[in-house]
Amino acid sequence: MSASAGKLNWIKLLALGLIWGASFMFISVALRDMGPLTIVAGRVGLGTLVLLVVLRMRGITLPSFKTSNGRLVWLSAAAMGLFSSALPFALLSWGQKYVASGFAGVCMAVVPLFVLPLAHFLVPGERLTLQRGISFLIGFAGVVVLIGFDALRLVGSDYEALARIACLGASLCYAAGAIITRLCPKTDMLSLSAAALLSATVIITPFALAIEGIPAMPSALSLVAILYLGLFPTALAQVLLVQVIRDAGPSFMSLVNYQVPVWSVLFGVVLLNEILPPQLYLSLALILGGLLLSRKRRQAVAA
Template sequence: MTPARQTPPEPRDWVLLLFLSFVWGGAFMSMAVALEQYGPFTVAAGRIGIGALALLAIVVVTRPKDLAIRDLKSLGFILLLGILNFALPFSLLAWALQQVPSAFAGIAMGSSPIFVLLLAYLFVPDEQIGPRRIAGVILGFVGLLVLILPGATDELGAGGTIAARVACVGAALCYSVGAILIRRAPPVPPMVFTAGMLTAGALVLAPLALLVEGMPEVTAERATWAMLYAGIFPTGLAFLLRVVLIRSAGPVFMSLVAYVVPLWAVLLGVILLGETLGANTYLAAAIILSGVGLTQLRFLRPR
């Protein structure tokens, strides 16, 4: 299949980008609250399953004929992306959030444009990389080392083992690979495509959650409400808009959301959950976002 042509972002693309940054910024906080009662695989599977049910209900009412996907290539993309976009990164984040603050996870996710750039250069023909972008990639990886290395943040309040920190960055890498594959996927309607990915991710992860953590006891506590919020808004709605934005303006433009997501994650985590972050974590965030800025300068520069 010929890859979709890169087009300049429209004003509506910028509006979607800002909305996504706010919704995703609150996702880390909601997952942290859900983990107060549920295990990490249950939180990940519950978030994916709730998002899948919400979108499937909409599709059944509005576009039921689109559910009849018989193309094996499309089904293959849906299954693969259900794992890369949902089952794997959500599991990594939920496991890591047992040890690191939600704000830390949001900052780590800010590294995704670095990975997207490298992957886009390899797999998207109209993406070019020059000295400025190479410098941005190097700077971004320096920020990741500051964020992850043992002892770099322990004494300054971030906490968590090195494995938990690496898991957060691994989730960012999963999203980056998914963004490239979405751009190259067959032209399935976005809502059906997103609902299919969520359903595939839930079917893969739910058995593992039941096997490892057993049947969850659902109560009316805030952890359940947090999981419902995470499933409907940062998962079902936001990932639908993510597919729309990638197909409209491309994966590199969509990755600009990583500028604002860490800011919302820090604000919501510190203000609503009372989390604390050390000076080194903020330094790492500044280095990562500076590197992202160098790689994305053509989108940030006024026309």
């Protein structure tokens, strides 16, 4: 990779962190006028349309149903659509009705740590070593601090406690989605992303219509929020993601996990005037510390 290509990948990585970090703020804005499932249906539907246009412009087709490999890719895409888009988007959007956007963003730092035990059992060659186990425990301590012991006791009427668990559930969904993506048969990544988003749209739209009905015309600000969510973190980010992974590798791409929670906290505090509890910053330090420890082991092996 040349120096100029390296700089370009760093710019793309920073852009991805900014785009994904800001998405939690825009979800909070959209929730002022729309239900959580309507928001999800809107963003995945718009994201699907954008990616289909990108595929058309590049002469790439969706996976074929005519071959056994193509049908297997579509099965993987449907699972990805559920676990990487429909379900986590719904959990986050509902959760942010009761918790700050900065909290939801910090939960995303847990995704790589959730991947560790899942990969141990599901991905050949991905063993949970002692160092990775310690990193997981450190990160899990951060999770306990993040949701608080009250959430672990869980009072039935405490929607905030449920919302915290929902946001962490979204992180677990993303981790499962990452494993599914890794196990998917080889195919064009943009084609796979479009198929996954199309599957997510098919999955979530009937639920949105059945539960929340046809939405009324939202305010201009909420409409801008939906447009942002569909165009940037859902569609454009997929294009950048594929480019960075192809040019610099998945290990480099994983650095974005350090950015997203920081940006989400900054946007929430500065632009939405959110007041975040002190334990959130302690939990973020523990989670990122565990993530850093897990990465050090991988860097040592690569060296």
